[in-house]
Amino acid sequence: MLSSLLVSVLALAFTVVAHPQLRAAPLAQVITACTKPNTVALTFDDGPFVYAYDISKALLAAGGKGTWFLNGDNWDCIYTDDNIKRMKHLKDKGHQLASHTWTHHNLSTLTRDQLHDEFWRVEQALQRIVGVQPAHMRPPFGAYNDVVRGVASERGQKIVNWDFYTGDADEAPVSEQKRVFDEAIGKKPSSILTLMHETYLGTAHEFLPYAMQKLKAAGYQMVTVAECLGEEPYQWTTTPGTKDSSWKC
Numbered sequence: 001m002l003s004s005l006l007v008s009v010l011a012l013a014f015t016v017v018a019h020p021q022l023r024a025a026p027l028a029q030v031i032t033a034c035t036k037p038n039t040v041a042l043t044f045d046d047g048p049f050v051y052a053y054d055i056s057k058a059l060l061a062a063g064g065k066g067t068w069f070l071n072g073d074n075w076d077c078i079y080t081d082d083n084i085k086r087m088k089h090l091k092d093k094g095h096q097l098a099s100h101t102w103t104h105h106n107l108s109t110l111t112r113d114q115l116h117d118e119f120w121r122v123e124q125a126l127q128r129i130v131g132v133q134p135a136h137m138r139p140p141f142g143a144y145n146d147v148v149r150g151v152a153s154e155r156g157q158k159i160v161n162w163d164f165y166t167g168d169a170d171e172a173p174v175s176e177q178k179r180v181f182d183e184a185i186g187k188k189p190s191s192i193l194t195l196m197h198e199t200y201l202g203t204a205h206e207f208l209p210y211a212m213q214k215l216k217a218a219g220y221q222m223v224t225v226a227e228c229l230g231e232e233p234y235q236w237t238t239t240p241g242t243k244d245s246s247w248k249c
């Protein structure tokens with residue numbers, strides 16, 4: 001009796017040591033700041049949406065690039081003809097396209113299977129539309145737990161949160177956004193990694209031109225998240241597909 005119990009315990013111990021996959025999955029790195037000095041990563045969540053061209057044009061005019069954390073089915077469906085054109089434009093202009101997952105759920109409330117679905121559907125859209133597999137993702141609301149980190153790691157993506165938030169999605173007036181921004185750059189940080197949203201007119205047309213002019217004057221380089229970390233934006237690239245009836249939300 002006792003010896004058979006001992007054998008079982010030893011067998012279990014051996015199994016865990018010999019099969020590392022039975023241990024906890026590795027957790028994705030959580031990034032909240034750029035690592036390259038003098039860089040600012042301006043990021044835009046919740047698109048693709050109607051302000052993509054305006055933001056892109058303003059960034060390029062200032063010699064900068066931005067990063068879009070895209071949803072599949074949030075403010076708009078990623079597969080509309082307009083959104084497909086917007087994403088191709090952003091990719092062609094050298095902005096970074098990353099994942100904000102499919103429906104803007106609080107990922108901390110989902111099961112592993114639900115998480116894989118939320119991740120996969122945006123990856124599939126990015127592969128189909130612009131031929132890229134993202135290397136970075138931002139969880140909606142910035143909310144994650146170890147299950148989310150495990151799934152992100154399995155899918156080869158790092159989690160990217162931020163160290164500066166304008167407050168746009170919480171309806172902070174543009175004057176308040178400018179005030180918190182002035183306060184932040186007044187501290188002369190080595191780098192800035194923002195949270196902003198593509199979906200607000202005030203962000204695209206008022207806050208952004210103001211912030212970019214100040215950043216330029218202060219000598220910051222406005223780069224993608226991948227560039228501000230010295231990393232690749234995509235795990236791999238492929239030939240984009242052609243829209244058919246399976247491209248739907």
Ligand SMILES: *[C@@H]1O[C@H](CO)[C@@H](O)[C@H](O)[C@H]1NC(C)=O
Pocket residue numbers: 106107108109141143
């Ligand atoms: C997300 O869900 C977690 C777990 O239920 C909760 O603690 C957290 O407050 C939620 N976050 C948001 C933004 O709703």
